[in-house]
Amino acid sequence: MDKDRLDPWGTSSIKDYSRLQSEFGIEPLAPLVSRFKRPSPHISRGIDFGQRDLGRILDAVDNHKPFAVMSGIKPDGVFHLGNKMTADDMIYFQSLSKKATVYYAIADVEAYADNGLSYQESSKTAVRNVADILALGLDPDRAVVYKQSEEMKVMKMSTIFSRGVTNNMLKAIYGERQIGLYMSALIQAGDILMPQLPELGGPKPVLVPVGADQDPHIRLCRDLAARYDSEFGFIPPSSIYHKLQLALTGGQKMSKRIPESGFTLDNTPAEASGRIRVAFTGGRDTVEEQRRLGGRPDICPVYDLYRFHFAKDDEHSERVHRECAKGVRLCGECKQEAIGLVKGFLTDHHKKRDALMGEAKDLLAKSRSYLSSTGNQ
Numbered sequence: 001m002d003k004d005r006l007d008p009w010g011t012s013s014i015k016d017y018s019r020l021q022s023e024f025g026i027e028p029l030a031p032l033v034s035r036f037k038r039p040s041p042h043i044s045r046g047i048d049f050g051q052r053d054l055g056r057i058l059d060a061v062d063n064h065k066p067f068a069v070m071s072g073i074k075p076d077g078v079f080h081l082g083n084k085m086t087a088d089d090m091i092y093f094q095s096l097s098k099k100a101t102v103y104y105a106i107a108d109v110e111a112y113a114d115n116g117l118s119y120q121e122s123s124k125t126a127v128r129n130v131a132d133i134l135a136l137g138l139d140p141d142r143a144v145v146y147k148q149s150e151e152m153k154v155m156k157m158s159t160i161f162s163r164g165v166t167n168n169m170l171k172a173i174y175g176e177r178q179i180g181l182y183m184s185a186l187i188q189a190g191d192i193l194m195p196q197l198p199e200l201g202g203p204k205p206v207l208v209p210v211g212a213d214q215d216p217h218i219r220l221c222r223d224l225a226a227r228y229d230s231e232f233g234f235i236p237p238s239s240i241y242h243k244l245q246l247a248l249t250g251g252q253k254m255s256k257r258i259p260e261s262g263f264t265l266d267n268t269p270a271e272a273s274g275r276i277r278v279a280f281t282g283g284r285d286t287v288e289e290q291r292r293l294g295g296r297p298d299i300c301p302v303y304d305l306y307r308f309h310f311a312k313d314d315e316h317s318e319r320v321h322r323e324c325a326k327g328v329r330l331c332g333e334c335k336q337e338a339i340g341l342v343k344g345f346l347t348d349h350h351k352k353r354d355a356l357m358g359e360a361k362d363l364l365a366k367s368r369s370y371l372s373s374t375g376n377q
Ligand code: SF4
Pocket: 281, 282, 283, 295, 296, 297, 300, 301, 302, 303, 320, 324, 325, 329, 330, 331, 332, 334, 335
């Protein structure tokens, strides 16, 4: 049997999420679900499926201790549905405790290494990306948003880490890659461990919500946390993993590199509707067959739209699955309902985001001066 492939910069293929435990050591989320008083839709619908040391974060929530939630976005374009999933997880964990601080990195160094995007170009996208996450519900009062290229703490740490890794170690985790990508991985480790520096309150649990394909970064970072424990007292970062959403074009994963495989929060309602209208489905060849055999929601990207993002609640998501599997629901009407939900969401999101562009700029400026005041330069 082929091994699953986890490539944070390319095409990942995950056929069996349970195998990630034996292959990569990702622990199942299920034994911890009862600890959530108010599980998020990602948790209750089984989209978040795995974790490393998540119990440490739940302990911090229960004991009102500080913790950080850290992730970022590569500003190589607009916010896509994968970015929304990570953002939804960050916002959810931020909402669990007044002691939670979100750190959100604008990964412009990675955008340069992976996509050749200049810092000037990514700077323009960054404000829009921050407005997107604010519109989704991030609380700006407990958030620090910064550009990797400007944050000297991150840069200094990545330089320190570069002495502790060898080419072979990076090759074992990522395969043979350009040095620029290896460097961006070390910078990302700096991002994840920065909240534990003494000037930012010292060692604390840090949760990184990611898609399963980003696990190589988590493994590297946990390894570095252990190597530099005596110097910094780092607590190995915790992580929670979400499944990858099926591509509207029928592949295993939506990808920014294939625009028609999904849509972004920048697409107009009409553009998104067009992509859903022609999307691959888990439907049968004829109406008669679908009525008789039922559809296959588990291989259907339209069902993923409901389950991952747009179902009104868990009951709605389950009903779509049930009606599809029993052949009560046909693909045409199902797509039409999904289009209505997506149009409503995008129209509302665009209004909110446009109103938050000023606040996004302010948050970047405020975070910059906060980080500088903690001894940035
Ligand atoms: S009825 Fe809906 S969920 Fe089922 S296969 Fe068709 S589009 Fe997918």
